Amino acid sequence: MALENTGYLEYEELVQIQTIPDEERFKKGAVAVIECVQQIPCNPCEAACSRKAIIIGNPITNLPIVNGDECTGCGICVSKCPGMAIFIVNKVHSETKATVAFPYEYFPIPTEGEEVKAVNRKGEVVCDGKVIKVMNPKAFDHTPVITIEIPKEYVDQVRSIQRRRAE
Amino acid sequence: MIEKDVVIVGAGPAGLAAGIEASKAGANVLIIDLNIKPGGQLFKQIHKFFGSSAHRSGTRGMDIGMLLLREAEENGVEIWLKSTVIGLFPGNKVAVEKGLENEAKEVVTILAKKIIVATGASENVVRFKGWTKPGVMGAGAAQTMINVNHVKPGEKVVMLGSGNVGLIVSYQLMQAGCDVVALVEAAPKIGGYAVHAAKIRRAGVPIYMKHTIIEAIGDETDCVKEVVIAEVDDKFQPISGTEKVIEADCVAIAAGLKPTVELTRLLNCEFTFNGVFGGFIPLHNKNMETSVEGVYVAGDATGVEEANTALEEGRIAGIAAAQSLSLIADKEAEEKKDAIWKRLEMLRLGPFGERRLSAKEVVLAEYLNKVGMPQAEIKLKG
Numbered sequence: 001m002a003l004e005n006t007g008y009l010e011y012e013e014l015v016q017i018q019t020i021p022d023e024e025r026f027k028k029g030a031v032a033v034i035e036c037v038q039q040i041p042c043n044p045c046e047a048a049c050s051r052k053a054i055i056i057g058n059p060i061t062n063l064p065i066v067n068g069d070e071c072t073g074c075g076i077c078v079s080k081c082p083g084m085a086i087f088i089v090n091k092v093h094s095e096t097k098a099t100v101a102f103p104y105e106y107f108p109i110p111t112e113g114e115e116v117k118a119v120n121r122k123g124e125v126v127c128d129g130k131v132i133k134v135m136n137p138k139a140f141d142h143t144p145v146i147t148i149e150i151p152k153e154y155v156d157q158v159r160s161i162q163r164r165r166a167e
Numbered sequence: 168m169i170e171k172d173v174v175i176v177g178a179g180p181a182g183l184a185a186g187i188e189a190s191k192a193g194a195n196v197l198i199i200d201l202n203i204k205p206g207g208q209l210f211k212q213i214h215k216f217f218g219s220s221a222h223r224s225g226t227r228g229m230d231i232g233m234l235l236l237r238e239a240e241e242n243g244v245e246i247w248l249k250s251t252v253i254g255l256f257p258g259n260k261v262a263v264e265k266g267l268e269n270e271a272k273e274v275v276t277i278l279a280k281k282i283i284v285a286t287g288a289s290e291n292v293v294r295f296k297g298w299t300k301p302g303v304m305g306a307g308a309a310q311t312m313i314n315v316n317h318v319k320p321g322e323k324v325v326m327l328g329s330g331n332v333g334l335i336v337s338y339q340l341m342q343a344g345c346d347v348v349a350l351v352e353a354a355p356k357i358g359g360y361a362v363h364a365a366k367i368r369r370a371g372v373p374i375y376m377k378h379t380i381i382e383a384i385g386d387e388t389d390c391v392k393e394v395v396i397a398e399v400d401d402k403f404q405p406i407s408g409t410e411k412v413i414e415a416d417c418v419a420i421a422a423g424l425k426p427t428v429e430l431t432r433l434l435n436c437e438f439t440f441n442g443v444f445g446g447f448i449p450l451h452n453k454n455m456e457t458s459v460e461g462v463y464v465a466g467d468a469t470g471v472e473e474a475n476t477a478l479e480e481g482r483i484a485g486i487a488a489a490q491s492l493s494l495i496a497d498k499e500a501e502e503k504k505d506a507i508w509k510r511l512e513m514l515r516l517g518p519f520g521e522r523r524l525s526a527k528e529v530v531l532a533e534y535l536n537k538v539g540m541p542q543a544e545i546k547l548k549g
Contacts, residue, residue: 003357003361003364003365004356004357004361005355005357005376006368006374006376007329007357007361007364007365007367007368007374008364008365008368008369009361009365035362035365036362037361037362038360038361038362038517038518038519039516039517039518040217040360040362040517040519041217041218041219041513041514041515041516041517041520042217042218042219042224043219043220043224044215044218044220044224044225047220047225048225059513059516060219060513060516061516061517061520080215080225081225082214082215082216082217082224082225083360083362083363083366084362084365084366085362085365105342106341106342106370107342107344119369119371120369121365121368121369122368122369123368123369123370123371141215141226141227142227143215159369160369160370162371163370163371165344166344
């Protein structure tokens with residue numbers, strides 16, 4: 001696994017290891033994409049989903065699988081994953097734009113409407129984006145979930161934004 | 168002389184859990200810790216923990232620390248802080264340099280019916296030219312600075328080591344507002360969990376695999392200003408001509424941990440060497456009892472693992488100590504310990520845990536072969 005040598009996953013590698021929602025499901029709107037690829041004894045994502053759309057089962061080291069029929073893309077699991085490995089992807093946000101939601105635990109926390117630099121899994125800036133939603137309720141325990149809008153063609157690459165510095 | 172049913176050395180997750188269990192059973196418990204606050208390393212762990220729902224996974228380590236402290240308090244566990252155990256003597260005598268008000272100290276001796284050693288682990292160091300300069304520190308020290316004392320150890324940090332400590336502390340340094348300008352790893356593979364590596368890559372941290380630090384260069388005041396790294400060959404020797412100079416004012420070394428075993432050494436407990444667990448460790452049985460009767464161990468002091476395993480081992484030691492004091496019925500104690508060993512098995516699953524699961528079995532088997540039953544008499548060497 002190249003990941004072990006580089007610290008990041010190529011998308012091609014990810015789809016071989018993890019069960020990613022199929023294109024049919026992506027056409028229906030927002031859905032969780034889980035980039036958890038090692039058998040870690042960990043299952044809070046399974047408990048986080050009230051619709052039971054994430055399945056790990058026994059043993060606890062199973063990789064989580066998303067049931068696309070049940071997942072509504074709400075983003076609660078994003079804040080619960082200790083590995084920060086869950087993203088909400090909406091490939092049909094508009095004609096030209098997609099959205100990606102990700103956990104973001106750095107100050108300053110972005111605000112809605114803000115223009116940001118979207119980065120890929122290596123931290124490289126790939127395009128401009130716009131923050132359209134910031135979810136940070138108490139239940140998320142200080143892990144804000146940020147949704148950004150980006151050009152559609154970058155949706156499988158973008159997984160965060162360039163880290164900004166406090167003033 | 169003060170008398171206690173159970174004296175526990177160390178108020179980290181293992182020691183607190185042991186204290187809670189023994190106290191619940193009715194034992195008179197004292198925990199001794201040299202720090203100014205209890206909790207061990209838990210209050211530095213500001214990230215959400217992995218694990219099962221049974222282990223409050225998804226909860227931040229510091230919050231687990233708060234829950235433990237509350238539980239210890241509710242169960243009447245006495246804790247002496249700023250107090251150092253300076254000796255363990257035959258007959259279960261514990262010598263303590265007890266911290267008093269106004270920074271004064273007093274030496275007291277306690278007679279303990281049972282002793283639980285939960286002293287944790289200490290950081291390994293990597294030596295390179297300039298490794299003693301101001302700005303070079305253990306990753307754990309950097310983590311204490313940011314998460315406990317809220318002081319940045321530097322603006323630009325080079326992290327050495329890609330185990331979970333190196334990856335997590337890199338992330339937390341950025342949360343504190345530092346930049347991690349390089350993560351350097353001599354091995355060809357990332358040591359820690361891929362998801363931890365992935366989140367620092369997303370934040371733009373360059374990871375240099377098969378590289379090491381050659382030198383930390385100081386400025387006019389000798390503080391680190393530049394770090395020289397180089398690629399290493401298959402024998403981890405630096406390859407001449409591959410040097411790179413990185414501007415940085417801090418080097419954090421995350422080269423693993425080793426169990427803190429001085430106290431169990433003092434008692435001449437039987438030891439073994441176990442690479443998976445970080446070095447020499449006291450042999451113990453399924454009660455967490457060492458070769459010396461009435462002396463128990465738990466947590467990283469028995470082999471470096473993580474907070475959840477430390478907690479569970481602490482619970483076993485606390486229950487076993489109470490059981491041997493006849494404070495819990497054998498049947499109840501055995502059922503409780505069995506349930507915990509099953510949970511520990513869950514924690515030692517997967518490609519990362521398996522090594523620890525089998526290493527633990529080796530330690531337990533070696534105990535049966537070499538020790539059999541705990542010995543009342545302490546064998547004096549020589």
